[in-house]
Amino acid sequence: MSIVVVGTVAFDTVETPFGRGENVLGGSATYFSTSASFFTDVSLVAVVGEDFPEEHVTFLQSRNIDTVGLQRIPGKTFHWSGRYGYDLNEAQTLDTQLNVLMDFKPVLPESYRDAEYLFLANIDPDLQMQVLEQVRKPKLVACDTMNFWISSKPEALKKVLQNVDIVVINEGEARQFTGEANLVKAARQIIALGCKRLVVKRGEYGVLMFTAETVFAAPAYPLEEVFDPTGAGDTFAGGFMGYLANTGDLSEEGLRQAIVFGSVMASFNVEDFSLNRMKRLEYKEIQARFASFKVLTSFRDISI
Amino acid sequence: MSIVVVGTVAFDTVETPFGRGENVLGGSATYFSTSASFFTDVSLVAVVGEDFPEEHVTFLQSRNIDTVGLQRIPGKTFHWSGRYGYDLNEAQTLDTQLNVLMDFKPVLPESYRDAEYLFLANIDPDLQMQVLEQVRKPKLVACDTMNFWISSKPEALKKVLQNVDIVVINEGEARQFTGEANLVKAARQIIALGCKRLVVKRGEYGVLMFTAETVFAAPAYPLEEVFDPTGAGDTFAGGFMGYLANTGDLSEEGLRQAIVFGSVMASFNVEDFSLNRMKRLEYKEIQARFASFKVLTSFRDISI
Numbered sequence: 001m002s003i004v005v006v007g008t009v010a011f012d013t014v015e016t017p018f019g020r021g022e023n024v025l026g027g028s029a030t031y032f033s034t035s036a037s038f039f040t041d042v043s044l045v046a047v048v049g050e051d052f053p054e055e056h057v058t059f060l061q062s063r064n065i066d067t068v069g070l071q072r073i074p075g076k077t078f079h080w081s082g083r084y085g086y087d088l089n090e091a092q093t094l095d096t097q098l099n100v101l102m103d104f105k106p107v108l109p110e111s112y113r114d115a116e117y118l119f120l121a122n123i124d125p126d127l128q129m130q131v132l133e134q135v136r137k138p139k140l141v142a143c144d145t146m147n148f149w150i151s152s153k154p155e156a157l158k159k160v161l162q163n164v165d166i167v168v169i170n171e172g173e174a175r176q177f178t179g180e181a182n183l184v185k186a187a188r189q190i191i192a193l194g195c196k197r198l199v200v201k202r203g204e205y206g207v208l209m210f211t212a213e214t215v216f217a218a219p220a221y222p223l224e225e226v227f228d229p230t231g232a233g234d235t236f237a238g239g240f241m242g243y244l245a246n247t248g249d250l251s252e253e254g255l256r257q258a259i260v261f262g263s264v265m266a267s268f269n270v271e272d273f274s275l276n277r278m279k280r281l282e283y284k285e286i287q288a289r290f291a292s293f294k295v296l297t298s299f300r301d302i303s304i
Numbered sequence: 305m306s307i308v309v310v311g312t313v314a315f316d317t318v319e320t321p322f323g324r325g326e327n328v329l330g331g332s333a334t335y336f337s338t339s340a341s342f343f344t345d346v347s348l349v350a351v352v353g354e355d356f357p358e359e360h361v362t363f364l365q366s367r368n369i370d371t372v373g374l375q376r377i378p379g380k381t382f383h384w385s386g387r388y389g390y391d392l393n394e395a396q397t398l399d400t401q402l403n404v405l406m407d408f409k410p411v412l413p414e415s416y417r418d419a420e421y422l423f424l425a426n427i428d429p430d431l432q433m434q435v436l437e438q439v440r441k442p443k444l445v446a447c448d449t450m451n452f453w454i455s456s457k458p459e460a461l462k463k464v465l466q467n468v469d470i471v472v473i474n475e476g477e478a479r480q481f482t483g484e485a486n487l488v489k490a491a492r493q494i495i496a497l498g499c500k501r502l503v504v505k506r507g508e509y510g511v512l513m514f515t516a517e518t519v520f521a522a523p524a525y526p527l528e529e530v531f532d533p534t535g536a537g538d539t540f541a542g543g544f545m546g547y548l549a550n551t552g553d554l555s556e557e558g559l560r561q562a563i564v565f566g567s568v569m570a571s572f573n574v575e576d577f578s579l580n581r582m583k584r585l586e587y588k589e590i591q592a593r594f595a596s597f598k599v600l601t602s603f604r605d606i607s608i
Contacts, residue, residue: 004494017485071459084487158578181390184528204487208526217523217600222512224488256603283444290606296521299560302594 001139001245002041002066004112005032006131006170007121007234009046009056009070010152011033013081014273018089018227024274025056026080026122027056028144031231033166034278035238035265036119037063038286042238043112045131049077049100060281066084066200075100088229088270090158097147108134117245120164122146123236132163137203140250142166142241144233150177162194168237169181171202183208199240199259201233209259216256219297220269223291232266244289305442305549306345306370309336310435311425312405313350313360313374313536313590314397317385320392322531328578329360330384332425333449335535339542339569340423341367342590344549347416348434349373353381353404361584372413379404384392392533392574393507405431412438421549423541424468425559426450444554445513446470446503446545454481463599466498472541475506487512488519496607503544505537513563518556522563523601525571525593532577536570539582543569568593 002149014042033042043066052072060067081095106127113136120128120143128143135141141164149157150173157177161167167190171183180186187198187210204226206219240262247254264286269279316330323449337346347370350412356376364371385399408453409441410431417440424432439445445468454477461481471494475487484490491502491514504512507529510523544566551558567588575581 088485181392182528182530184526202509205506206521206523208523215526215600217510217526217604219510219512219521219523220601222488222519222521224486224492225496226486232591253604257606260603294521294603294605297603299520299522299564299598299601300557301598302561302591 001248002043003036003117003119003241003245004043004045004069004108004115004135005029005036005121006045006117006128007080007107007119007122007123009044009048009052010078010080012230012274013079014228015083016228016280017084017086019273021228021273022160025059025272026230026286027078028231028234030060030275031234032119032121032238032241033060033065033267034063034275035235035244037065037270037279038159038265039239039242042066042242043069043115045106045108047071047073047100047104047144049073049075061104063148069107069112071107073100073103075103082121084229088226091230097105106131108205116140117241118142119237119241120144121237122149125149125153125160126293128160129156129163132160140165140241140244142168142237143184144168144174144237147173147176161190164195166197166199167195168199168201168233168240170233171200174198174200184210185214188212194262200235203229203232207236207259207263209255211252214252216259218259218293220263221293221296223267223270226270229270231275232270235269236262236266238262260290260293261286264293305349305420305552306417307421307423307545307549308347308349308373308412309333309340309423309425309441310349310410311336311423311427311430312350312382312384313348313356314384314386316534316578317383318532318534319387319439320532321390323577325532325577329363330534330578332381332535332538334364334424334579335538335573336423336542336545337364337369337608338367338579339539339573340546340549341369342569342587343565344547346370347419349406349410349412349416351375351377351408351543353377353379356381357390361535371417372398373411375411378405379407384580386534388533392530395534397503409463410435418594419521422446423545424448424464425451425541429453429457429464432464433460433467436464444469444548446541447471448472448541451477451480462497468499470501470503471499472503472505472537472544473567474537474543475504478502478504488514492516501559505540507533507536511540511563511567515560517558520560520563522567522597524567524602525597526570526572530574533574535579536574539573540566540570542566563589564594564597568597
């Protein structure tokens, strides 16, 4: 089954203690779709400006990503600048130039409207709702968001959360949205809004997936070299949704495997700047790292 | 097999957002030995003052803990005061009155010197070495430490780390000791000193166990009610060492199970102030939570 993702395609300028990337390819929809493309067909909805080089579009197409929904309008492409310190857990935003994103009206091409899987990456919750209304009968809808929308548009965001199946957000955002310090309580509150599942991303500490009755904990893969965490969350979501769309298995067991595939994809992405690691990633490496996750987390049952 | 633990027996005054405990029973050796006592025999070496109530000694003995090594000397018992905010991850120390701890000379009763399992809880590394020299032929020695000793006695601490089998420390301490932000690299450096294994405690994010070749990740148990994190690390270590001493299985598989038992014990301990939860804990609850850890972390393998 194919996935539609709505989000950003951007230029990033990123500084980490290990180097600097200037005007490199970035954006939530870029990371998501590239990651998901290892598992299924992906169709992308985003906007870029006149300055967006054709080589990036060619790259997305080389990953079999449908770019019919990639609008090109007058103006400059969205540009994010950020810096990471040694702990690499949180980016400090240095500059955000919305540019063409300010006029973004996501319109789904007719061929996208029967999509069974939809991912609403982090954009204005009003736009997320507009997209949701254009899709006819999705089997699974997931969304992301960020602190900016939690504080500026809490009611619009709430409406989105009530209309999706899975919410994928950061630990700090779950706490911010609910005003609840205890993460389990915060998760229960978000699920009580109406979504069925909450996936909480915790950076180097991994992921927790909640339903009203269950919890699944997956660690992040311990890495000796982390160069650039940019896009890790969207790469995670791409692996997660990509695997679900590939198998169509939405059982608890299927979703747990998808969480691990998402974690595998994120663990590769942080090993290099921008999408460089994704560009040279092979499927057999993904399989091998899934097996490493098994080894990382396995322990024998007791019989006492 | 029995364990000897050397550490502190203390009065704690603890404030959390959920309440306050004044002059309650605390101390690393107290938490460790109570936790380990659910799995094996424990002998305790520590010092208290004349003000230490007999009821606390009676409690320890009721858990079958050997208190022959609990010295009582003139003066007041060690007293720690601390406060936790809503995130509950790190205590702010408000006051430390070492009192009788200043004159502590750990002397192992003759009956302790053939101990096969030894835990050197967080005390002056010079004292940890003195204890190590009094034990004849231990099968397994583990130690803890804290930021204070890392900055004030790094060389003495290094000597301890070179003479134990397993080092159990906090994530921040591993980074502080090595000056390395990447935790995997920090772990490799500590193991290269000579200990075989490093167990890194990450509070609500769980535990990582490293050898030169392996890594094991265990999450912390997600709890809706965390009242007081005091003693969680020592309670973890008590469950970990207690289970190892119970089974004698020092294989990677045995150690992984022990990590989970340690995590189980810590998850109970934080549910109430001081050792209150430990005092009413039953073994069948421990077994049930171990089973819950299995459910929490399990995911199906792939066959693609």
